Amino acid sequence: xxxxxxxxxxxxxxxxPSGAAPSTDDALFxxxxxxxxxxxxxxxxxxxxxxIYHVAYRMLRDPGEAADVTQDVFVKVFRHIDGxxxxxxxxxxxxxxxFSEILNRVRWSRxxxxxxxxxxEEETQKAFEGHASLQLADQRxxxxxxxxxxxxxxxxxxxxxxxxxxxxxxxxxRDIQGFSYAEIADILGISMGTVKSRLARARSELKRHLxxxxxxxxxxxxx
Amino acid sequence: xxxxxxxxxxxxxxxxxxxxxxxxxxSAWIDSMxxxxxxRRLEAHVAGCPPCRRQLQGYVSLRAFVSxxxxxxxxxxxxxDTRIRLSHVRxxxxxxxxxxxxxxxxxxxxxxxxxxxxxxxxxFGVLLGSxxxxxxxxxxxxxRTLWVHTQPQASGPLMFQLAALGLENLTVELNIDxxxxxxxxxxxxxxxxxxxxxxxxxxxxxxxxxxxxxxxxPVSSRLIxxxxxxxx
Numbered sequence: 001x002x003x004x005x006x007x008x009x010x011x012x013x014x015x016x017p018s019g020a021a022p023s024t025d026d027a028l029f030x031x032x033x034x035x036x037x038x039x040x041x042x043x044x045x046x047x048x049x050x051x052i053y054h055v056a057y058r059m060l061r062d063p064g065e066a067a068d069v070t071q072d073v074f075v076k077v078f079r080h081i082d083g084x085x086x087x088x089x090x091x092x093x094x095x096x097x098x099f100s101e102i103l104n105r106v107r108w109s110r111x112x113x114x115x116x117x118x119x120x121e122e123e124t125q126k127a128f129e130g131h132a133s134l135q136l137a138d139q140r141x142x143x144x145x146x147x148x149x150x151x152x153x154x155x156x157x158x159x160x161x162x163x164x165x166x167x168x169x170x171x172x173x174r175d176i177q178g179f180s181y182a183e184i185a186d187i188l189g190i191s192m193g194t195v196k197s198r199l200a201r202a203r204s205e206l207k208r209h210l211x212x213x214x215x216x217x218x219x220x221x222x223x
Numbered sequence: 224x225x226x227x228x229x230x231x232x233x234x235x236x237x238x239x240x241x242x243x244x245x246x247x248x249x250s251a252w253i254d255s256m257x258x259x260x261x262x263r264r265l266e267a268h269v270a271g272c273p274p275c276r277r278q279l280q281g282y283v284s285l286r287a288f289v290s291x292x293x294x295x296x297x298x299x300x301x302x303x304d305t306r307i308r309l310s311h312v313r314x315x316x317x318x319x320x321x322x323x324x325x326x327x328x329x330x331x332x333x334x335x336x337x338x339x340x341x342x343x344x345x346x347f348g349v350l351l352g353s354x355x356x357x358x359x360x361x362x363x364x365x366x367r368t369l370w371v372h373t374q375p376q377a378s379g380p381l382m383f384q385l386a387a388l389g390l391e392n393l394t395v396e397l398n399i400d401x402x403x404x405x406x407x408x409x410x411x412x413x414x415x416x417x418x419x420x421x422x423x424x425x426x427x428x429x430x431x432x433x434x435x436x437x438x439x440x441p442v443s444s445r446l447i448x449x450x451x452x453x454x455x
Contacts, residue, residue, distance in 0.1 A: 036313060045305050050297045057295045067298055071305045075312050149293055156292045174254070175289045181256055200250035207285045214284040 026090045033081050045074055048091070051177060052098050058172045059102045060109070061161055069105060073098045088186050095179070095187045099169060106165050152213060159209035167202035174199055240264045245275045249282050352438065375399040375446045376433040388418050393450040395423065401441040403434045411447070 032040035052073055056066035076097050084093055160168055169188055173179045179187065181195045188195075207214065245268045251257045252265050269276050393413035397405045405427050413419060435444030 041309055041313065042306055045302055045309065049302050049305055053297050053301060054294050063295070063298065067301050070301060071308050074305055074309050078309060078313055152288070153292050156289065175286065181254070196251050196256065200247055203250045203282060203285060204246070207281050210285065210288060211281070213288055214281055
């Protein structure tokens, strides 16, 4: 199923199956954003930039592109805040914009890499940068724990990368960001049934790729 | 192995909820997104199917694994860089932008544009003058001619003949055409002298004048000659 293209002012008009309208706090915050308050935008960036970066990184696997996308998302929020009609929560709307940007980048990268020769040095450097971005995560861990943590992260990212962009999207939104099925449907502009089926497929694939890392023992009844 | 209940056993043997259906239902069950009926059927199936039980455990383990994966470290300056970039975008005023663009376009072109306008105005003024000259009154028109740039001038020996008459004073008005010929005249003041009348007739018949011109173009005009006698 192809990704449906929407303009940013239309994104909010997609009917939200959960009917998750913005809370009173959200409504007040949106009013402040529309009034172009400095503190409101600072707060918006402080609150959401990390989660948007995480999602972008998981989808794009490139720290530089993830950072670019993160900045672009907030610029677009500013430019289209007047088009936000409050039919979904601000966070959902934010991630709608983020995913629209991310998926455009994914498609653009795919077209670019089809015509590009990748050098071994480049890939090594990219992998090093990817690892470098994790090195400061936990300074207190022992080297063995740290190595295991890096291995798991690398394995997870590799497994995620093997999914199609549709399956990767639902997996990232559900299993990493914790969005509900209804919110995921809203963000991606798909039905709840499609969310369920894509998530089932994504998890099945992830489980298959990550089986060496999973512990499987008796659950519920006996063997 | 725990004995299965009759109901569980019946569900397990139900052809419409086989292992394939069970696998499909597991993901939603983990998220508590299955409806009650489907959840019950899955649980009953899993209770009596070890392979499916391991599959379900795999999904549970996957969820634990993913939740334990470290989040990628956010670049230190990303928040600050984002706020700076956003503040630049927010500070940009649409009309300010337009003013700057207009000023950047106009400034280098202001002097040449002004020179062009002035040149156009001058050319237009010259052309307008030419058109005005072309509308100069025809011979015999009683209206005064405008736009006379050079006055008609008397020439020839007829002026000396008048001086030889020895008049105290005389004022004569002559209408001169574009060829420099006087076609009418009237004595405005002076003596009633037959010599003066004769002279005036000679002027009208034989007199040569330099015609008035407008931008070099000869036009009809009016000439007033005034003579005052000076005795030594």
